[in-house]
Amino acid sequence: MAENSNSELKRIARQIREDVIRTARDCSEGVHVGGSLSIVEVLAVLYFKVMNVDPKNPEMPNRDRFVLSKGHANAGLSAAMARRGFFPIEEMEQFDMLNAPLSMHIDRHRMRGVEISSGSLGHGLPVAVGMALGGKLDKAPWKVYCVIGDGEIMEGSMWEAMMSAAHYKLSNLVAVLDRNSFSLDGPTESIMSLEPLAEKIKAFGWNVIDVDGHDVEALVKAFDSINYGGEKPTMIIAKTVKAKGIPHLENTTKAHFAHLKPEEAEKAFAAIDAK
Amino acid sequence: MSDNQSKYIGISSRDAYGATLIELAKEDQRIVGLTADLANSVRMDVFQKEFPDRMFNMGIAEQNMMGAAAGLALVGKIPFVSTFAAFASMRSHEQARTDIAYNSLPVKICASHGGFGLAVGGATHHALEDLSIFRDMPNMQVFVPADSVEASAIVKAIVKTPGPAYLRLSRPTEPTVYTQDEPYVIGKARVVREGKDITLMACGGSVGYSVQAAEILAEKGVSVRVVNFSTIKPIDRAEIVASAQKTPAIMTVEEHSIIGGLGSSVAEVLAEEGVATKFHRHGLQDIFTTSGPYNDLLGYYKLDGKGIAETVASFLKK
16 A cells, blocks of 8 residues: 655646646547546545555455546556556557557556456446455455546446445445546537436435545545445545646547647646646 | 266256256355346256355346456456346347456356247347357357256356356257266267268257257158257367268258358358358248247247258258
């Protein structure tokens, strides 16, 4: 378990954000910047504070399990895992190249330290439920953390997963909903209205925690407050900004996927520096 | 009664599956079961009673069930997932392919009510494309036992394989083909009856019905060879070539569409091996099925002994 202060976590989050922006500039076709940048703080807090993982031993039996159900945010996950020590950060320079370990979506065969390949939306949370069922059966000490998207939550399989997690009282399962309020075609509420989302998830039998998804302190507190010995799974609804860190893309429909021009990346780095 | 007589003779393959699963689960704690509100129908109800902690009824939500099976496999379990073949293959197709097969996970999808087994259920509940669907998944092995004895042997074989498997089980009791307990050899077709005028290559209950057809045809002076292809994938290429060399005609027989299942598998091999032979795929001819009692449907689609024999006769006349 990494012991990091909140200011250290903020520094790490900033580094991860810069790694994503750099990759969005340098890779061959572009990156899912919007959904990668919105979860930077969540990933930093999970990988550098909350989760019991050992980058030198990715199959450590009692490790906490992590599933990125919104697998298209792999640029974000890759940067976080690289900084955590699972593989060299230099691997991001080969992002999307033929057979490269790191690419648009997550391939468990190629990428070290991931539990399951993901990319098709709606798959990861059911897998996380299965892991949590196994963990509960074995009375295991480890927990399962699953990051999901608010476009992804339109998939019916996600609600099946939520129903079953509550039914089986999977208090060892924590999902983090990246509420950046956009899917691909536009704002979620224009595409397929989700609200009142927190109430729906509560009604499905989950503990719901609302938090500012870019506030490291608040995220740490949120994870700390979880009762793993209770009877309910927990959903942290992280209110986030799609493409946070690239001002001209933030909260726009163009935020989903971008191949940044050098000057656009420069502007983004400068904006991060200015903070 | 010989020493090796199976205790599973004369029941359906789904019954044999349920009983064998319990035998195996007693020895291996890693085995867990999942179903989608069909525990009794897929014969997991006794497993549920004996191992309640290891049985996960996921309700009528097949996609989540299949994904959860993948998750359980990832944390060291050997999941046996059972629902009707139509739903396993279609409703949770993507999960079987993308979560299980793509990640090479040791999930054993044992789906009951294959073919038109739930006969009165009609097309919505008939699985006429499941073999095609699962055959198309890399890393997935595909099996259809000829009867209950072979079903038990296949279950005992697939629990040991490192990757995923699809096992199609039957609701109606198949005609008995085997009586002896013997270890199952994955990928090896088995000759059930020798003959020289035509080879019937069949899977599932169609094997027993093909033997009945062979007996009918024998009285008419036609000598029929019957081969059981219970491993659909990996298909026994050598046996296909050998059959083409032994008999001048081959007909495949399956309770499945002629597109994509056993017939298509055999056709692919014959074509690639460059073996010229009279060939016909018998099964559902690219149609949706109607409903009715199972024996009536068998007759209606010419998949009973009489119907297979008639089909052979008209095929050989051409």
